[in-house]
Amino acid sequence: MRNILMITTDQQQLNAMSCIDPSYRTPHLDRLAAMGVRFTGAISTSAQCSPSRASWMTGRYPHQVGVNNIGHVLDPKEWGIAKEFNLHGYETVYFGKWHLGLTPGDHQFQVTDYRTDGLELDGANEDPRFLSHRDAVTTAQALNYLSDYQGAKPFFMKVCWYMPHPNTPEDKPFEYLPSYASAIPLEEMPVPDSFYADDLSTKPPFQKERAAKEESALTEAVVKRDAQRYRAMLTLMDRNLGRLLDQLESKGLLGDTAILFTSDHGDMQGAHRLRLKGVLPYKELYNVPMIVYVPGKEPIRKVIPDLLSSAAVPGTLLEAAGLPVSESFEGGSFLGLLDRTERCREEYVFFEHYKAYWGFHPLRGIQTAKWKYVFYYDEDIEEMYDLEADPDENVNVAGDPALSEIRSSFKNRLDQWWKETGALTREPIPDPNNPWGRDI
DSSP states (O other): OOEEEEEEESSOOTTOSTTTOTTSOOHHHHHHHHHSEEESOEEOSBSSHHHHHHHHHHSSOHHHHTOOSTTEEOOTTSOOHHHHHHHTTOEEEEEEOOOSSSOGGGGTOSBOOOOOTTOOOTTSOSSTTSHHHHHHHHHHHHHHHHHHOOOSSOEEEEEEOOTTSOSOSSSSOSOOOHHHHTTSOGGGOOOOHHHHHOOSTTSOHHHHHHHTSGGGOOOHHHHHHHHHHHHHHHHHHHHHHHHHHHHHHHTTOGGGEEEEEEESOOOOTTGGGOOSOOSOOOHHHHBOOEEEEOTTOOOSOSEEOOOEEGGGHHHHHHHHTTOOOOTTOTTOOOGGGGGOSSOOSSOOEEEEEEEETTEEEEEEEEEOSSEEEEEETTTTEEEEEETTTOTTOOSOOTTOGGGHHHHHHHHHHHHHHHHHTTTTOSOOEEOTTOTTOOOO
16 A cells, blocks of 8 residues: 555636746746646546535535535535544644644544654745645654654645635735745736636636626736746745655655645636636636656656546545545546546536625536536526636637537526536535635
């Protein structure tokens, strides 16, 4: 049985790494991608922290476990990934952001705190309220655990960083890390093409309303400033990642530890003239980074575009460990994609969102290689995109009469999935410590 290390960030876009976009500085993330396989078709079950993380724990969709939005608690009675690894004799470890109510210990992670001597801020904020500081603490805990590890049991460890999540909902939401931002020229920061190309005239009206007010009332200058700070946070995250990889190597564990790196969802970064996140269907939010390294596994393809759901993360971790994938983890495993030579013809994934801090517009959606279809079921509004002709999702073609048959087929399939998986019949458990659903 292999050791398993799952490393996650919060709010990182798919392309936010320097092996894809040289405006980022992530040499250690590139190193991990070179060691393993990079998946470019990973779709989050939900573009919000808590629902997405519920899928990481259970292998099921958010609505199935009653975690529809931030402020809902993941029921500790749910069968989860820690319980499964415990069953197979692993030591289960959790450091960093949780955001599912209660604690990781309530979900039977055995080790949830550790010593932090040797803490290195390395440009992180000295104020412990800031996310960069929290991540420094998480990194120190993980490094010390690995330093002390003697191999009595295999470990399953989750290291969950906060960055590059915004620190506050204020005008300048992304934390300023001057030692890293100074190396990233502001004038060189990109502005997404859809910032100019999409006037939101074909989109649901609430999107245009959102783009014109509060923190989404954007200018090019604001988009560039966000881009610089976002990249600076990811540079620091990458340095933390490098420390973990180096520690595994120095302990002689790299050859027996499978690693999965991903993020719960992305960030708009000014695409479609929108900022941060919300009840929106765009690739900037749903397409997430996914890198998998399995020692001794020689993949046929180093970059795999096949669609996969983040609901398959727990099953993939189990299979990477050499363990059976219990039927409890309904999302299955995507590790089999490593053995394929080409993309599957019949592939599709589902996703959902309930409400955001700025609005209630619940949606469910389905995506294939060519199409994305979204239904706002409380408002009876549709979006549909031809991803081959319009990869930036600028033109909503749901109202095109020539595409009515295609649209109807997607809606029927989506409605069937929603019904078969219980719709909203699972009653959420409200988090008394987070009654307003604040994102942290």
